[in-house]
């Protein structure tokens with residue numbers, strides 16, 4: 001089957017409203033998503049799957065999910081699977097989302113890390129934004145680090161930012177945002193850390209190279225059996241990601257984070273997530289912030 005089949009105007013796929021996702025095809029998609037990403041799509045997500053994939057079917061000129069499954073299976077290099085996963089993932093994010101995390105980082109965690117580093121002579125800080133979506137989270141962390149270390153010279157601080165969704169990762173590494181998206185950054189930091197490109201409605205704010213250079217963007221699937229990091233981490237942000245996984249996968253992911261964190265390292269999770277299921281690995285520090293035991 002030619003994999004580059006485009007929508008044929010004489011044979012358009014039905015509009016979203018008339019697309020049906022039969023049980024068998026829904027189950028196949030659920031299993032593919034689960035095995036590729038760990039994301040556990042519950043049975044009531046059928047309409048969400050239809051709405052997220054309808055446009056893809058139209059683009060490909062396919063009339064039904066039965067045809068789409070055939071198409072996915074015929075695609076030996078897995079390119080279509082990547083397209084599908086990119087559409088299924090939920091990417092909602094914001095600059096300085098859950099602002100209390102950045103406050104805690106700046107006011108408590110970084111001063112403690114700084115003091116310990118100054119004592120030991122190890123002036124190195126490494127952190128990870130796991131499930132970074134379009135970049136707002138790692139750039140918010142990078143701004144917080146820049147602000148903190150501005151008057152504390154001699155430190156080497158860097159951030160890894162990863163996601164499974166290649167479209168989001170591309171956006172993240174571009175670091176260009178519409179004016180409405182950068183509102184939470186505030187005027188002073190907008191001027192300091194972003195370059196404005198263009199005017200009026202078409203204006204974009206681009207993250208300055210100094211900030212972007214602090215971050216390494218990588219495609220990484222948290223379901224990978226190993227987290228191959230060379231240097232142990234001071235903290236991990238994995239927020240609003242675990243929510244999509246079942247208990248077994250959550251425990252497995254948290255165990256791997258535990259391994260790559262320094263003794264006493266911290267993990268930040270989303271507002272509706274908790275680490276109750278791994279009490280032997282992490283201790284509660286503050287709302288949705290935990291410390292490695």
Ligand SMILES: C[S@@+](CC[C@H](N)C(=O)[O-])C[C@H]1O[C@@H](n2cnc3c(N)ncnc32)[C@H](O)[C@@H]1O
Pocket residue numbers: 036037038039089090091092093094097130131132133134137162163164165168220221222223238239240241244270
């Ligand atoms: C809702 S966003 C959260 C973004 C950001 N952490 C925040 O809280 O604002 C969840 C992100 O997790 C990513 N994700 C989902 N499953 C993943 C996996 N198995 N490995 C890596 N990233 C994954 C999605 O692609 C998506 O960008």
